[in-house]
Amino acid sequence: xxxxxxxxxxxxxxxxxxxxxxxxxxxxxxxxxxxxxxxxxxxxxxxxxxxxxxxxxxxxxxxxxxxxxxxxxx
Amino acid sequence: xxxxxxxxxxxxxxxxxxxxxxxxxxxxxxxxxxxxxxxxxxxxxxxxxxxxxxxxxxxxxxxxxxxxxxxxxxxxxxxxxxxxxxxxxxxxxxxxxxxxxxxxxxxxxxxxxxxxxxxxxxxxxxxxxxxxxxxxxxxxxxxxxxxxxxxxxxxxxxxxxxxxxxxxxxxxxxxxxxxxxxxxxxxxxxxxxxxxxxxxxxxxxxxxxxxxxxxxxxxxxxxxxxxxxxxxxxxxxxxxxxxxxxxxxxxxxxxxxxxxxxxxxxxxxxxxxxxxxxxxxxxxxxxxxxxxxxxxxxxxxxxxxxxxxxxxxxxxxxxxxxxxxxxxxxxxxxxxxxxxxxxxxxxxxxxxxxxxxxxxxxx
Numbered sequence: 001x002x003x004x005x006x007x008x009x010x011x012x013x014x015x016x017x018x019x020x021x022x023x024x025x026x027x028x029x030x031x032x033x034x035x036x037x038x039x040x041x042x043x044x045x046x047x048x049x050x051x052x053x054x055x056x057x058x059x060x061x062x063x064x065x066x067x068x069x070x071x072x073x074x
Numbered sequence: 075x076x077x078x079x080x081x082x083x084x085x086x087x088x089x090x091x092x093x094x095x096x097x098x099x100x101x102x103x104x105x106x107x108x109x110x111x112x113x114x115x116x117x118x119x120x121x122x123x124x125x126x127x128x129x130x131x132x133x134x135x136x137x138x139x140x141x142x143x144x145x146x147x148x149x150x151x152x153x154x155x156x157x158x159x160x161x162x163x164x165x166x167x168x169x170x171x172x173x174x175x176x177x178x179x180x181x182x183x184x185x186x187x188x189x190x191x192x193x194x195x196x197x198x199x200x201x202x203x204x205x206x207x208x209x210x211x212x213x214x215x216x217x218x219x220x221x222x223x224x225x226x227x228x229x230x231x232x233x234x235x236x237x238x239x240x241x242x243x244x245x246x247x248x249x250x251x252x253x254x255x256x257x258x259x260x261x262x263x264x265x266x267x268x269x270x271x272x273x274x275x276x277x278x279x280x281x282x283x284x285x286x287x288x289x290x291x292x293x294x295x296x297x298x299x300x301x302x303x304x305x306x307x308x309x310x311x312x313x314x315x316x317x318x319x320x321x322x323x324x325x326x327x328x329x330x331x332x333x334x335x336x337x338x339x340x341x342x343x344x345x346x347x348x349x350x351x352x353x354x355x356x357x358x359x360x361x362x363x364x365x366x367x368x369x370x371x372x373x374x375x376x377x378x379x380x381x382x383x384x385x386x387x388x389x390x391x392x393x394x395x396x397x398x399x400x401x402x403x404x405x406x407x408x409x410x411x412x413x414x415x416x417x418x419x420x421x422x423x424x425x426x427x428x429x430x431x432x433x434x435x436x437x
C-alpha cells in the first residue's frame with residue numbers, strides 16, 4: 001500500500017506530469033505535492049509524486065555501504 | 075540511475091550479512107520490528123531472514139493499512155454501497171471482511187463498487203456521472219493521506235465525498251512498546267511514511283524509550299543495512315535515530331504534504347482492527363471540509379463491528395506476537411483464495427505475503 005515507484009519526469013504542465021517508469025511505460029501523475037522539474041526522478045505513490053529522488057544521496061548511500069564492506073574485509 | 079541495481083546486489087548483501095554476524099550478540103535473542111507491508115514483502119521475497127543469525131529475528135508490526143481498517147468502517151462503506159452510492163477504492167480493500175460482508179460481496183450483490191489506481195481517477199468518474207453520489211474510501215498511512223488532503227482542498231464536484239480511514243504510524247509503534255510480553259530491541263521505520271513525515275516523529279522512540287530506530291528503504295540491501303545499523307547500536311547500548319534511506323527521506327519530510335494534511339485533517343482517536351482504539355492515531359476531515367466527509371454528508375451512525383472472526387489470529391499477527399504459520403488456520407482454513415482474516419486479504423498483509431512465498435517456493 002505504501003509502495004512507491006521511481007519515475008523520470010518527461011514533461012510538465014501545471015500539477016500534471018508525464019513520467020517514465022522505465023521500459024517505456026508512460027503515465028500522467030500529479031506533482032502538486034513536490035517541487036519537481038523536468039528530468040527529475042520522483043517517487044510515485046498511487047498516481048501522485050510524493051518526493052523527489054536525490055541522485056547525490058543515492059550515491060552517498062552506496063558509498064556508505066562501501067565503507068561497511070571495507071570494514072568487513074578488515 | 076544505473077547504480078540502482080546495486081541496491082539488490084547479492085554480493086553486497088552477503089557482505090552486509092557478514093557484518094551483521096560480527097556485531098550480533100552471540101547468544102541473547104534480538105528482535106527487530108518493522109511496521110511496513112512493503113518491508114515484509116522485501117524480507118520474505120528475498121529470503122533475508124535466512125541471512126540473519128538464528129538469534130536475530132525480524133518481526134512484522136502493524137504495517138498494512140488495509141488490514142487494520144476496522145470492520146465497522148468497512149461496514150460503513152458496504153452500507154453506502156447498498157444505499158446506491160458508487161464506492162471507489164484501491165483494489166486491496168475490496169475483499170477486506172466487514173462484520174457481515176466485504177465490498178466485493180456487496181458488489182456481487184449488485185452494488186456499484188469500483189477499483190481505481192489513483193484518487194484522481196475516482197474524481198474524474200464523479201465529474202462525468204453527476205447523477206450519482208461517489209464516495210472514495212480513503213485508506214492508508216501518512217504516505218497516502220496527503221493525496222486525500224490535496225484533493226479535499228482542491229476543486230471537487232458536489233457529488234464526491236470521502237470515507238476517511240487514514241491512520242498514523244508513530245502511535246501504533248508506541249503501542250507496541252507497551253505490550254508486556256512483546257520483546258522489541260529496535261525499529262526499522264517505514265521509508266515512504268518517513269518521506270512524508272520526516273524524522274522528528276520518531277525522536278520519541280530513541281529519547282524516551284531508548285529504542286534504536288533506523289528509517290530504511292525497500293531494496294533488500296536497504297533492509298539488511300538497517301538491521302546492521304540497529305545491531306551495531308544495540309551492541310554499544312546506543313539508541314540513535316538514523317536514516318538509511320536518505321536518497322528519499324529528508325529530515326524535515328515533505329513540507330508541502332505535511333502542510334496539506336494539517337489544513338485538511340484534524341488528528342483524532344481511531345480504532346485499529348485487532349488492536350482497538352488508539353489516541354491521536356487517526357485523521358478526520360476538518361469541519362470546513364464537512365461537505366466532503368461521507369460520514370457527515372450521509373449521517374452515518376458509529377457502530378460496533380466484528381473485527382476478528384472465530385479462530386482467526388490476525389490480531390496477534392498484526393502486533394507481531396505470532397508469525398502467520400503459528401496460526402492454526404494458516405493455509406488450512408485461511409488461504410489466499412478463501413481468506414478469513416484481513417492479514418490474508420491484502421497483498422501487504424503479513425499472512426498473505428507469507429502464503430505467496432510458500433506457494434512460490436512449492437512450484
